[in-house]
Amino acid sequence: MNIVTVDNEKCKGCEFCMIKCPKKIMVKSSETNSTGYNYAVQIEPEKCTACGICYTMCPEAAITVSVK
Ligand code: SF4
Ligand code: SF4
Known part of the structure; x- marks a missing residue:
């Protein structure tokens, strides 16, 4: 199971x-x-392939991908 975590305060939605x-x-x-943005969350982490696309795309460097 690969876990993506989002730094909620960095995320701009x-x-x-x-x-x-x-x-x-x-x-x-x-x-x-705290700045009013609905931040991103990962659902169904068992489906995550740890491809890193979300990490690469994030302009706020808010995403961390942990490979389990
Ligand atoms: S983009 Fe890739 S690493 Fe990010 S949540 Fe989706 S499957 Fe997982
Ligand atoms: S790409 Fe980054 S800033 Fe944009 S919604 Fe996803 S986590 Fe938030």
């Missing part, structure tokens, strides 16, 4: 990671960070 994830497992949280 741009959706790049959500659009580009081939597994469509990056989604927008219903929660907002």
Whole structure:
């Protein structure tokens, strides 16, 4: 299981990671960070291939991919 973590406070909710994830497992949280952005969260981590596309796409360097 590969875990993607998002630094909630860095995320601007741009959706790049959500659009580009081939597994469509990056989604927008219903929660907002302190600046009012709905940040990204990973769902269904068992589907994650650790391809790193979300990490590469993020303009805020908010994403970390942990390979398990
Ligand atoms: S590492 Fe790849 S499969 Fe996993 S959440 Fe990111 S874009 Fe999706
Ligand atoms: S690409 Fe980065 S800033 Fe944009 S929604 Fe995803 S985690 Fe947030």
